[in-house]
Amino acid sequence: MSLPVVAIIGRPNVGKSTLFNRLVGKKVALVDDRPGVTRDRREGDANLSGMNFRLVDTAGFEEDDAATLPGRMRAQTQAAVAGADVALFVIDSRAGLVPLDQEIARWLRGTNTPVILIANKAEGRAGDSGVYESFSLGFGEPIPFSAEHGEGLADLFDELMPHLDRIAVEAVVEEDDESPSAPLKMAIVGRPNAGKSTLVNKILGEERMITGPEAGITRDSIAIEWEFEGRAVRLIDTAGLRRKAKVEDKLEKLSAADTAHAIDFAEVVVLLLDATRGLEAQDLRIADQIFEEGRAMVIALNKWDVAEGQSALFNGVRFALDEGFAQVKGVPLLTVSAATGKGLDVLLKVAFETRDAWSKRVPTGELNRWFERALEANPPPAPGGRRIKLRYITQIKSRPPSFVIFGTRVDQLPESYRRYLVNGIRRELGFGAVPVRLTFRAPKNPFAPT
Template sequence: MLPQVVIIGRPNVGKSTLWNRLVGKKLALVDDQPGVTRDRRFGDAELLGMKFQIVDTAGWEDDDPASLPGRMRAQTEAALVGAAMALFVIDSRAGLTPLDEEIARWLRGQSVPVVLVANKAEGKAGDAGLYESFALGFGDPVALSAEHGEGVADLFEAMLPILDPLQPEEEIAEEDDGEERPLGPLKLAIVGRPNAGKSTLINRLLQEDRLLTGPEAGITRDSITIDWHWTDPRTDEPRAVKLIDTAGMRKRARVIDKLERMAVADARHAVDFAEVVVLLLDATLGLEHQDLKIAAHAVEEGRALIIAINKWDVAAEPSSLFNGIRAALDEGLAQVRGVPLVAVSARTGKGTDQLLQAAFDIRDQWNRRVPTAGLNRWFDDAMAANPPPAPGGKRIKLRYITQVGARPPRFVIFGTRLDELPESYRRYLVNGIRRELGFGAVPVRLMLRSAKNPYATKE
């Protein structure tokens, strides 16, 4: 395990900018508006050869514990449990504030080593705040500009005495023997409209209040990835999962706020990263047009899709609701007819094992490869049962098929006059691939390639 470093500070001092700098990617949302970060975000970082896990936290605010800022502060306090050290970030241009002093008092009561970071210290505008920060009692502050990368070497020197003894031993890489490796952790993204219960569902799976939840819609902003192990009741063995929580996606016309636009864009990127996407519906609202748009986006990106109906414990007439959603999905998502539909309750935990089982099963289909010989036997049988049309009396010739990739499954058909092949016949072949070759309801890509005519006139 890498030693864990937690970034702590009041809102808008540049914590997420520093997190992005140390991780080496702009993953955390950053904006001039304070309070952008609400959940803890973890990332693997390396600074001049020193490796550690860096944790971004919500801005520390002095509010009622039951309020949203108060619950965010509780998440920040929880992040320090088990950490190797804390980076206490202040805004050197703004100087010390009473909230900075309150955070300092709290940190002095903890057993975790603290490095004081005076951010936004580029130029001379931050000198006054830098000198003031000595009064906090954490020794020499590190003058840093997370935005421009200035002072990173000084930060490394301040962190080295604490983290160097905790560095993991170097692992010796094994030689590749050419055998197929088992699949890695399941990358599972939870998406849906605001307030569908995405964060609550992940907290239920983890059996802890890992993500911020509440009655307010749109609490989640950043897409948060959490490593977890689920025990499969079918085998009683742990299986690795990367859970990805995302911001709620409203209709585009309703998204006016810049920060919400950034959060929705981040959620769409999370779909691209995932292997399996769970679209979470609210049983009290049913299936709406926006849900179908979110589902269609996941399918267009080639992700395996599962629909989960949350709040099943309070659903009215559950049987008719389930059947109605099933019928609407088969009509609205005809390209993946039969997509798995699971009823769950994030509050009670009902259906969560079935959801994970469906996710692993559909990933297996998403990764499936069919040997070329067996694929072409099916192809010959499909054409014998339903020969391709002959527009103008000239038959379209389909010679053979091959699978060129998985994740999602991709196939190429070679033949002649393929530009005249009707879309209905292409759908016939795709549906046959899904139904008879074990691909279920995953997206299947089918491309057509005509052989070049060697006697064609060359210009």
């Protein structure tokens, strides 16, 4: 049963994202004093006193031309309200009504979506005059509210309940994340203007994300539920990642931290490169960040439809990746076009296959048979004439696949031999180019001093 949808709307900087965070129960949306922080629709599951619904945070409603960035943001907001069961119209009670509030109210009255008026920032009676003034908007009695302090939640519940006729009160048992049928959590990351939001829009078949020639349009990491050939996908669009030395703005730092959180949340991360610019040092830094987080990775060369010298470009990027990102050689490298849609089906199929490898568990018997063959083909070295004995291996977890080898004098094992074993695990046990964690443990010496 799908949850009812509630959209939050209002002019910039009235506290919409703070309200969103309050109702979903965690700080998901970026919040800053500057107006216009939210640009795309962000969705989250909210629970208000046992009443469950899908909440949509929208960009601040502005009156700019449709071709401008604020105009495209407004179009996203209008689409969100059209698809909602209820709209929460938020005003700043301390600032009082402004002409843009009146304009939004006129537009909302022309829609078919029920509207609940929230007079935010009303704590301490400082917003009383704004609360009384907002009666004139024509949506009945406003709810005096404080998203910052959580005041007014009971009144909001009373107003919402009659509108939401599909209320799920019982707890929802979530599907096992490691089940093959669980949604694929796929994040799209890369440098600014690589085409991440355009790619998401093309995959979805709708203008879900705001796009344009301006770099850095996306600020929040936006998760979108979708299906590919009957299989659930959770797409995560992220803000562009620039080199740290160039990130000075506070908001951009918040966006970068949000992207890092999205990488940690994802199962498969698609690193999107701009084919017209090739592989740059920042791309390798992002790849290293994905690897360090233990996420499965697919690399996609976007804008392939306008790339010149395609064969030389692809081979050059493949070589540079294998040389500059030696931790995991052979990471899938695909060519796509977010503008035309070419290669996107292959991208999604490879993402599912990569998740399968990342989630794989090897039976202990099969694992140790491989281990014996690996030791026989290339025995551990004997530094100082004393042999290093490796006794057995076990897989302690998946996602990422992690193994422990038990033996003696393992602290003297050279890094080259560890790489030999890791590469063998990837190549011969079907893990491909996913991060593999391998640690060594020695039995505790019962005669060692304590």
